[in-house]
Amino acid sequence: MADEFPFEISPMFEGERIRKEGMYVELAGPKSKGFELVRAVEMGEVEDGKFTLIGPDIQDMEEGSRHPLAMIYKIAGELVEADLESIVERRNHEFQNYIQGLMHLNQRYDIWLRISKDAVNKGMTSFEQIAKAIMMLFKNELSFIEKVEAIYITDLDEIEKEIGNATEIYKARDERTRNLHDEDVDTFYGCTLCQSFAPTNVCVVSPDRVSLCGAINWFDGRAAAKVDPEGPQFAIPKGELIDAESGEYTGINEAAKKLSSGEYDRIKLHSFFDCPHTSCGCFEVVGFYIPEVDGIGWVDRDFPGTAPNGLQFSTMAGQTGGGKQVIGFLGIGIHYFRSPKFIQADGGWNRVVWMPKLLKDKVYDDIPEEIRDKVATEEDVADVESLKAFLKERNHPVLERWVEEEEEEVPEEEKAPGTLPQAGFAVPQMMQAANFMPSMPMMSGGGSGGVRIVLKNAKVSIDKVIIKKED
Numbered sequence: 001m002a003d004e005f006p007f008e009i010s011p012m013f014e015g016e017r018i019r020k021e022g023m024y025v026e027l028a029g030p031k032s033k034g035f036e037l038v039r040a041v042e043m044g045e046v047e048d049g050k051f052t053l054i055g056p057d058i059q060d061m062e063e064g065s066r067h068p069l070a071m072i073y074k075i076a077g078e079l080v081e082a083d084l085e086s087i088v089e090r091r092n093h094e095f096q097n098y099i100q101g102l103m104h105l106n107q108r109y110d111i112w113l114r115i116s117k118d119a120v121n122k123g124m125t126s127f128e129q130i131a132k133a134i135m136m137l138f139k140n141e142l143s144f145i146e147k148v149e150a151i152y153i154t155d156l157d158e159i160e161k162e163i164g165n166a167t168e169i170y171k172a173r174d175e176r177t178r179n180l181h182d183e184d185v186d187t188f189y190g191c192t193l194c195q196s197f198a199p200t201n202v203c204v205v206s207p208d209r210v211s212l213c214g215a216i217n218w219f220d221g222r223a224a225a226k227v228d229p230e231g232p233q234f235a236i237p238k239g240e241l242i243d244a245e246s247g248e249y250t251g252i253n254e255a256a257k258k259l260s261s262g263e264y265d266r267i268k269l270h271s272f273f274d275c276p277h278t279s280c281g282c283f284e285v286v287g288f289y290i291p292e293v294d295g296i297g298w299v300d301r302d303f304p305g306t307a308p309n310g311l312q313f314s315t316m317a318g319q320t321g322g323g324k325q326v327i328g329f330l331g332i333g334i335h336y337f338r339s340p341k342f343i344q345a346d347g348g349w350n351r352v353v354w355m356p357k358l359l360k361d362k363v364y365d366d367i368p369e370e371i372r373d374k375v376a377t378e379e380d381v382a383d384v385e386s387l388k389a390f391l392k393e394r395n396h397p398v399l400e401r402w403v404e405e406e407e408e409e410v411p412e413e414e415k416a417p418g419t420l421p422q423a424g425f426a427v428p429q430m431m432q433a434a435n436f437m438p439s440m441p442m443m444s445g446g447g448s449g450g451v452r453i454v455l456k457n458a459k460v461s462i463d464k465v466i467i468k469k470e471d
């Protein structure tokens, strides 16, 4: 059946990157609009295999151009239920990447696709070919889907009409976990979809922690594990509670060891610094430690500027992804900001010092009232120095962490050689152990002899230190 397509379809094409030079057309993405949505409907509401396109097709698009794209799939079947929508949506991401010459990134309203020139030269000239391949994969791989129909939209006006509805559906899905908490269930869920490019990634979804990609919540994980227990989403028995504050459970630790092939044996769901959740690369937001203020900043994909540490989302995402526990950085799904357990082991919102304005507006109602005006945005500060001044002026709770150290500050001439300038607080112990500081963008002032050393995004490793007595 796959022979009917003018392109190859295989998991080996996952991870294929299409750069600007090799791109025929770009669809959706940060400079355009789009979304992907799966709807579970009654059998009678689906015409199996039907494809509808609203707007121009690939062959009508100019080489090098950019267009909006929405992909809507209607699915039906005896076992199909609304909780499976997110799961099938996530598989759209996976299956699109099986197609040679097609790159699909992100999820929901953040999707970003590219079609390569090679693929078009070989005959990929219509969205119908892509949609039919995806529908074939849905039915082959997800046996609960008995009927599927696809509607693709490339007309901007039509997308704008539909996008509000899609956003409401995503929101309603996210809201479902609001009144359910980790302590109310005895099973969490895991997902291995991202292991194709981040082999040691261990994704754990609990009621209080949505997946990093933001697409899968606890209900979605449960529904997927029920219909396909051998599939990429599966149950993780919680086991014994080790520590409620950081969200450490024996069941998660066992799963971590198994899924990361022994790379990690501890994962704490609600910790930023100590044994944090791994970060694959699909995360919606990345958190970054700012040592100069002992606080944490958060930046999302949509923010095009630089954070106060002088870095953009893409740079920090590159440093954070790959399925590792990266001390000092953490990938999360936006809905995790709404969790009452949001990084509670490290101070929760009291530790948050900076976010882009749009992201802050998105989660504004979930920020504790007393802290709302204390979290800076790009409209308030431009760098670490102005951030420091802002936090002082607003009396941010993170200041309490500074006081102790400032009081104890050693006079400049008494500092030992190698003392980090301007720290003004105790760097978290596990970060010292993990040699975090050299890999951070250190933009601190100070130093000696009138020399200011600025290490941006530097990685320093020292194999051996030899101490010799001077004669």
Ligand code: SF4
Pocket: 090, 191, 192, 193, 194, 195, 201, 203, 211, 212, 213, 214, 215, 216, 280, 282, 283
């Ligand atoms: S981020 Fe996690 S939940 Fe989302 S697709 Fe990747 S592995 Fe699955």
